[in-house]
Amino acid sequence: MSPAGSSRWSPTTEQLMILEELYRSGIRTPSASQIQQITTHLSLYGRIEGKNVFYWFQNHKARDRQKLRRKLSKQLQLQQQLQVHHCQINPDITNHYVGTFGYTPRPSTQDFPFFNSPTLLFQGGAANTSEQALNCTWNVHNPQSNVVEKEEVTCYNYDPSTLVDVNNQASSCCTSRPLKTLDLFPLTTTRITEDCTTPPNQP
Amino acid sequence: MSPAGSSRWSPTTEQLMILEELYRSGIRTPSASQIQQITTHLSLYGRIEGKNVFYWFQNHKARDRQKLRRKLSKQLQLQQQLQVHHCQINPDITNHYVGTFGYTPRPSTQDFPFFNSPTLLFQGGAANTSEQALNCTWNVHNPQSNVVEKEEVTCYNYDPSTLVDVNNQASSCCTSRPLKTLDLFPLTTTRITEDCTTPPNQP
DNA sequence: GCAAATTAATGATTTATTCAAG
DNA sequence: CTTGAATAAATCATTAATTTGC
DSSP: OOSSSOSSOOOOHHHHHHHHHHHHTTOSSOOHHHHHHHHHHHGGGSOOOHHHHHHHHHHHHHHHHHHHHHHHHHHHHHHHHHHHHHSOSOTTGGGSSTTOOSOOOOOOOOSOSSOOOGGGGGTTOOOOOOEEEEEEEEEEEETTTTEEEEEEEEEEEEOGGGOSOOOSGGGSOOOSSOOOOOOSSOSOOSOOOSOOOOOSOOO | OOSSOOSSOOOOHHHHHHHHHHHHTTOSSOOHHHHHHHHHHHGGGSOOOHHHHHHHHHHHHHHHHHHHHHHHHHHHHHHHHHHHHHSOSOTTGGGSSTTOOSOOOOOOOSSOSSOOOGGGGGTTOOOOOOEEEEEEEEEEEETTTTEEEEEEEEEEEEOGGGOSOOOSGGGSOOOSSOOOOOOSSOSOOSOOOSOOOOOSOOO
């Protein structure tokens, strides 16, 4: 029932492994061109579209946060219960990091990360593809405790300096900078890791 | 400062008028092909991309809801104040429509309304353009009162029956159905209305 | 009048919810 | 129950109005 009109994409084992590997390596919100690269690569292992990749990262990130929040909230409940009995263990734990809710990393992207309008194809595109890896932190806010957990992450974001009005001189492929092609798929194309024994999920 | 590298789109007066007209006519979440049509048309009046149209509708809809919610909450506050004095005016108004929070209209779309993956361009697209107007209601939930206001709206949505795997037989332009080209821009191309005298804003 | 400083609108992104397929 | 897909809500960031001091 796979090739026929099955309504939603379901990743093959290999696709899933690669996606998780990329996620582990730090990718959270891939840019449009990253999505394209990943999609092209993953289509070697089965039918896939860009939006699948986009949604996968979106959901995976969100559900990771959710998991972490639940874990924290459970820990906190435990601690609070302990405080009821003991009354003086860590009285100030809820007072740290309060104030910066939500997310911090927004490096003033000018490119648009996910939306490619249908007409963009006919308008010259002007998608400056020079990107740059960038370290940034991620805050996870626990609504029950107002605790914000910092989670260090390597985001790949856009270079603000490439905002120049690229008309047609973009065809000269080498600008002044080294043209860093981010190593999504270094050289080894198929071999992922040796351990293929991890079960799909473990509750 | 318009043609140079100004970072964000700002609609011309004509573009704005057309967008608002379309919104008034009932369009809330235009499909990909609708976005394309609108964009093509609006580009007669200035630089514009599909994502601008997409974001415009998204924001306009959201801020309409927001405005409505605030109005309702004010009304409710007034009524509650009255109840303090009068104590029996509409005691059950807060008990209706509770339960269905958020949005209801999800006509099981198989097409994707806004996301066009970068790779879709190279995968044959398969954008089945046959659409169908569809009446659906819109619920506006007031968090302060748990009242859900119904707002009747005409959404243009996707025909689920066109989910067949359109390979190349799509070039024969006439399928069995009448091929309803939704009348976004009927015939009059440039003339909007006669009244161009309304001031930009009136507080 | 007219810029600098503030404020209000609104374009653009990201996160949170929700629905439903498997 | 897990998770792909879609939409709503919250937030950020830039531009336009508006105010203010001169």
